[in-house]
Amino acid sequence: MLVFPNAKINIGLNITEKRSDGFHNISSVFYPVNWTDALEITWSDTTSFSADGIVIPGNESENLCLKAFNMLSADYDLRPVHIHLLKAIPIGAGLGGGSADAAFTISTLNKLFDLNISEEKQIDYARRLGSDCAFFILNKPMYCFGKGDQFEITDLSLAGKWIVMVNPGIHISTVEAYSGVKPAQPETDLRTLISSPVSTWKDAVRNDFEAGIFEKYPVLDEIKQSLYQKGALYAAMSGSGSTLYGIFESETDLSGHFDRYNVWQGMLN
Ligand SMILES: C[C@](O)(CO)[C@H](O)COP(=O)(O)OP(=O)(O)OC[C@H]1O[C@@H](n2ccc(N)nc2=O)[C@H](O)[C@@H]1O
Numbered sequence: 001m002l003v004f005p006n007a008k009i010n011i012g013l014n015i016t017e018k019r020s021d022g023f024h025n026i027s028s029v030f031y032p033v034n035w036t037d038a039l040e041i042t043w044s045d046t047t048s049f050s051a052d053g054i055v056i057p058g059n060e061s062e063n064l065c066l067k068a069f070n071m072l073s074a075d076y077d078l079r080p081v082h083i084h085l086l087k088a089i090p091i092g093a094g095l096g097g098g099s100a101d102a103a104f105t106i107s108t109l110n111k112l113f114d115l116n117i118s119e120e121k122q123i124d125y126a127r128r129l130g131s132d133c134a135f136f137i138l139n140k141p142m143y144c145f146g147k148g149d150q151f152e153i154t155d156l157s158l159a160g161k162w163i164v165m166v167n168p169g170i171h172i173s174t175v176e177a178y179s180g181v182k183p184a185q186p187e188t189d190l191r192t193l194i195s196s197p198v199s200t201w202k203d204a205v206r207n208d209f210e211a212g213i214f215e216k217y218p219v220l221d222e223i224k225q226s227l228y229q230k231g232a233l234y235a236a237m238s239g240s241g242s243t244l245y246g247i248f249e250s251e252t253d254l255s256g257h258f259d260r261y262n263v264w265q266g267m268l269n
């Protein structure tokens with residue numbers, strides 16, 4: 001079975017408090033985008049994993065796809081499979097790529113083995129693998145809170161708008177990014193801000209990671225400002241970075257811009 005785990009962007013990201021378990025409570029809108037990996041899971045004699053495309057740091061046995069398989073096989077009688085991942089979503093990029101691979105492994109194994117695991121239970125499994133993972137089970141625009149693993153469906157739709165994502169290849173550690181932020185409650189609830197047109201979001205819909213990360217990597221702020229210069233209605237960093245995105249009314253000619261970076265652009269759903 002072949003599936004295409006997709007990335008997400010964060011539209012606004014408030015880090016509201018440090019929790020006693022060491023994590024942070026956040027509020028953010030997660031929006032799926034079509035920058036994808038390819039994940040193939042097939043029957044096999046022994047369970048194995050292979051990957052190509054962007055090199056994934058760390059040991060293959062640590063891959064989130066295998067972790068998802070091992071987690072389900074502790075509870076269900078699964079036949080061995082071969083998992084092949086073609087990695088295209090940049091890593092350490094604020095796009096949740098590894099989390100998407102993990103969640104898609106859960107939902108694909110559910111189909112392949114006719115496990116009939118409810119959506120709610122798949123979300124519970126996904127949560128065990130990472131805060132961002134749970135979102136990818138439902139994989140639709142959602143207002144997320146708690147660790148980022150609790151949701152409320154939002155009626156925000158950016159369907160038909162054009163997105164440009166620019167990844168400059170800087171790997172940002174999520175742990176380090178959180179440690180550089182002083183949690184605070186936002187002045188205005190994100191749900192209120194995003195109910196206004198996208199053109200009103202500039203300076204209002206904020207990502208709390210930006211200040212600290214931009215100070216360390218000024219080039220990221222330069223990319224954000226370039227997206228505005230090119231006509232973006234709204235531009236921001238996704239998650240803990242380093243990817244910047246711009247939302248445009250329609251397709252935009254970027255020739256001569258961002259040539260040395262990894263860029264994905266396309267229509268939002
Ligand atoms: C930055 C975001 O991508 C925004 O969507 C996510 O909050 C990150 O989620 P993630 O990559 O799935 O993170 P996890 O694998 O769950 O956690 C990695 C580390 O990030 C920090 N972490 C993560 C999520 C959260 N709500 N608070 C945290 O403080 C913790 O130090 C944790 O040990």
Ligand SMILES: Nc1ncnc2c1ncn2[C@@H]1O[C@H](COP(=O)(O)OP(=O)(O)OP(=O)(O)O)[C@@H](O)[C@H]1O
Nearest residue numbers: 057058063064091092093094095096097098099101
């Ligand atoms: N399928 C996978 N894809 C990417 N990284 C993986 C995967 N499986 C395990 N990892 C490990 O997770 C680390 C990347 O996690 P990290 O959370 O920084 O990035 P991400 O999942 O690509 O997205 P984000 O930056 O949004 O959190 C890698 O260094 C790698 O060791």
